[in-house]
Amino acid sequence: MNHNIVILGSQWGDEGKGKIVDFLTDKADAVVRFQGGHNAGHTLVIKGEVTKLRLIPSGILHDGVKSFIGNGVVVSLQALIAEMNELIDRGVPVLRRLRISEACPIVLPVHVALDEAREAALGDQKIGTTKRGIGPAYEDKIARRAIRIGDLRHPEKLKQKLKILLDLHNFTLKHYYNIAEQFDVDATFQTLQEYAQTILPMITDVSAELNAIRKAKGKIIFEGAQGTLLDIDHGTYPYVTSSNTVSGTVSSGAGFGPCYLDAVIGITKAYTTRVGSGAYPTELFDKVGEHLGVKGCEFGTVTGRKRRTGWLDLVALKRAIEINSITSICLTKLDVLDGLEEIKVCIAYELDGKRVEYPPYDNADYVRCKPVYETLSGWKTASFDQRDYSKLPVQARAYVKFIEDYLKVPVDIISTGPERDQNIIVKNVF
Template sequence: MSNVVVVGTQWGDEGKGKIVDLLTENADLVVRFQGGNNAGHTLVVGEKTFILHLIPSGILHPGKVCLIGNGVVLDPEVFCRELDALAARGVDVGPERIVISPKTHVIMPYHKVLDKLREEKRTGEKIGTTGRGIGPCYEDKAARVGVRAGDFRSKNLLRAKIEHALAEKNALFTHFFGGQALKVDDVLDEVLESGRRLVGHLGDVSERIAETAAAGRSILFEGAQGTHLDIDHGTYPFVTSSNTVAGNVAAGAGCSPGMLGRILGIVKAYTTRVGSGPFPTELFDTVGEHLQQQGGEFGATTGRKRRCGWLDLPLLRESIRLNGVTEIVLTKLDVLSGLERIRICTGYALDGRELRYPPQGEGLLAEVQPIYDDVPGWSEDISTATTWDDLPDAATAYIRRLEQELKVPVTILSVGPDRRQTIQRPA
């Protein structure tokens, strides 16, 4: 297997975790290159369900090495909780299996306080932040005042950085938000223990990637969230705080763009979104309820109910263009079973024009009207299908229609949450 990049093509929650878990069998390294614990990957292995927020999904395969790159923002407390939860279930999470770049920025307690205060104070429509401090941590990174994982090697350096950060943060907490100031020593004490454990996993991620590539072994790059949550290319301002597109692998993992091989775009067979923001194909009827219930559409990180709607091809065309998607992985196809009619959004209408791609401009996506094409549904339960020929004709016709519209082959189909409920199809 050549190097593979796994990216979400919608607003996240496309089922990337299962696909990374599936592909890890043929990879030597699994690398997380952006985002924080505002993303959650749910994996079902036999009778066991695992929910991971920071540690790459490949950790469930014995002997595989998982790297956390410099483009990630890492909450040390959450990281330690994940380590302990996995270890309690018999998963090896030693430092030889999980390596963190010293350049990875760390989410501090004051980042989470600021995140929540801002969302509470925001008037009008909320952004829908998870309140986990992701955005404020990336802000400090850009402002060059961030705390990095390698800083935990020196208590004096760490304390000095916290003191510097709180000089500004406390002014916001007290004067702007009317809250309480944080004490330097309290913050330091809160992070020292988890930081100590973090240090045990530090290593040169960029070097490990280069050595693996030079030896001709395979690397799997795992993204979080989805293309339309990208800070630059998503539905701004209702986006995440990092670049989620495939091009960010090089910057977020510390490798050459020439290392990127297959770009797998994960496409849910319908569309979901968590939190606020425009959603042209959103459903508010019994069909939307069907998708929500049958798909178990609750956020792995927040537990929030996901908004559900029909598949949106303009969004996917944009994702394919931005990421250079070479193959599509279609997930949750089984959720569409039982629908007599399935609608596909083939374009948008805006100001008397028909658009094949999302309009470029803040707020414009909220003004479009979806243009639908209806195709037959199917009643058969496809969750036990193991080959292409096991699928009903209406399901295969749906997939071929997507390939025709998007000009990219569908090579993997997911028909259930378990890693065994997968159909592999040659490109």
């Protein structure tokens, strides 16, 4: 029996993690975010009602389940409180269910200004960030000058730290990026003091609480944001996010020992998408790509940006399987492939005339990779809303088996629609 499972994206994000976390939370005692910030977007659909989450874990809608934001998450207090209020207005008792680590770095307005300035300065070479200030906030964390949630407890110390931080960033904005806007210490301090009234009662020792649940044989879901191929170390650098998105980050981002994890579920879209710049060998620019985008509703939860679309890439997915030690796959949006005459799957790359079995780490090499495809038959019978594996179209089952055989990892869950219960459970992951 699995008690502690990691659920993360195995591609470039937007794989449908939120839906699966929400679905599995019925069997959990706690759900934890362990990295990223409000640049993540998880969409839940329950009986037709859409809930869009950015910072708050996707288990928040379940009564009797604790939701935690771990120390590996950078937190915009403005965004968090706005998200909390949206849920509270709908009757969700967020203040009772949600707890936050005091070690979380705070995303400040000056971080957003820096993010925007950098993207503008890069021009055609821009990364494609969400411009939410995530990268600059992580930089301050690594430079050991971050303002953290726990600093809200100590106003005098907070103000001193703010002055040092804002002096630095105001100088950079003015003298490097030629931006006149300056951020006032007193105004920023006052805003943080106002946020503190809501946030301080929610602070807890997340690591201690999680380990108490573990010792009591409770069940915990660790919810990843973004996707493996956007990992700061293992993704298409520099076109990546600013955090480690892989399973190993659970330990550092939530204070939970790696040997206590029982399973890692890789949420995998039946095709691929990505937002922003960077290598993408299987990207499509034809009618099939348009079909995937329209039928799959491929627009970003946070920014609304149109996602790039392409065929499933098993080369990149194999990397994700290995660096995350993924034990099973949840295949999402299989129904988006309904109606296609044929389906292509990338099984290798060709780079400079040579066959490549792993993605290059250098983006400049990656963009030169050409996909080597295996072509499979499509299916006309709808897989949408199917709950029984045996009743899937024969060709759809062949597609699933092809993926399993290549990756040597089982597909335990298949999502056949956006609703919470539109799934085929091949094997219980808990």
